[in-house]
Amino acid sequence: MFAGIGGTCLGFKQAGAEIVWANEMDKNACITYRENFGDDYLQEGDITQIDKKTIPELDILIAGFPCQAFSVAGHRKGFEDDRGNVFFQVIDVIEAQKEKPKAIMLENVKNLVGHDKGNTFKVIKKALEDQGYTIKYKVLNSMEYGNVPQNRERIYVVGFLDSKKAEAFEFPQSIPLTNNLNSIVDRVSKLEDKYYYTEASKYYEMLQESMTSYDTTYQLRRVYVRENKSNVCPTLTANMGTGGHNVPLILDHNNRIRKLTPKECLQLQGFPEDYRLPENMANSHLYKQSGNSVTVPVIRRIATNIIKVLDEEKNVQDELIEVQHA
Incomplete structure (x- = not known):
């Protein structure tokens, strides 16, 4: 059920x-x-x-x-x-x-x-x-x-x-x-632009100042940035599907700031790599589902x-x- x-x-x-x-x-x-x-x-x-x-x-x-x-x-x-x-x-x-x-x-x-x-x-x-x-x-x-x-x-x-x-x-x-964040999160590859914060974002400067670790995740809380220092992801919530600011953020090795992808979120729930996400489904639905x-x-x-x-x-x-x- x-x-x-x-x-x-x-x-x-x-x-x-x-x-x-x-x-x-x-x-x-x-x-x-x-x-x-x-x-x-x-x-x-x-x-x-x-x-x-x-x-x-x-x-x-x-x-x-x-x-x-x-x-x-x-x-x-x-x-x-x-x-x-x-x-x-x-x-x-x-x-x-x-x-x-x-x-x-x-x-x-x-x-x-x-x-x-x-x-x-x-x-x-x-x-x-x-x-x-x-x-x-x-x-x-x-x-x-x-x-x-x-x-x-x-x-x-x-x-x-x-x-x-x-x-x-x-x-x-x-x-x-024994599984750490970096065994799931890709901090090397360049992904689709939609996952990244750029200088055009009003939060970019605050994020850039706060995000310094390549081992942890961060959460944007409108007026401040919170780091999850325990080297694990915070609890994934259905609210991730209601707006990008609810999705945990990471700093990659090229100092790019991005959201976790829906696939990464599912793997942080222990889903296998071969679990399939439907093509053409909006990320908002996929985030909510994970x-x-x-x-x-x-x-x-x-x-x-x-x-x-x-x-x-x-x-x-x-x-x-x-x-x-x-």
Whole structure:
């Protein structure tokens, strides 16, 4: 659910899962999704308008439901916001299945836990527990759990119908960050002019004075320039699609100042180099899509642990069959 351009689907596929159904309502995100996954199972449209009984049987239900209702950057209206209420579509999908999914995974902004003094998350957790799920959750930072140089904290909620499986499930451990910015960002090549700030920009002089490092990224904040000195990219946001000033900036080795490209943004989300961007799609849509997406390696590591727990039951059954045949 809320598949976007398929970051979560990709992470689960890399972990060995087969995707049988996906839903997204943003038409441009659907174009990018189909470019990479085809059109066999993507159902484009508003989830509130979809007949949940038409959704195929699922072992694992995944949902990165819209986070604007809970984001620190938003108005934080929570369930008073229609986008917050979309969470309950997850419950509707679960209830429409002949057999409830064995496991679920939800992804959202870190602030979900603290929103409305914790009441919002209590409602979400109780709704899932009322469906029979035992819940675990943890906030993971992409640069600590995905080996990508982006400072991105998200909460991941995992649930199992079988409480013993929930007990057996563990979130992945943190791993060293070995990928640095310059393994992704091209500071040598000359790219299209549209990515560069020139002397014609009213911000150029301020940027030129502030940007001195070839290892970090910068952010233009209208009246000042902020350097991210930790040698990672700041959290990529959907707002990158609303104007160039929201896109992180870099200084290349020829002292040119430019924005990150959409491709670089996707790679900072852990998408592989061969992930395709549709030709002739406006950069504003591509920036929005990368900011709305997930960090693929983090998803893959969580998915691997979910599948491992679910497959233990299958392995036991296979062993019983072998013993019976013997």
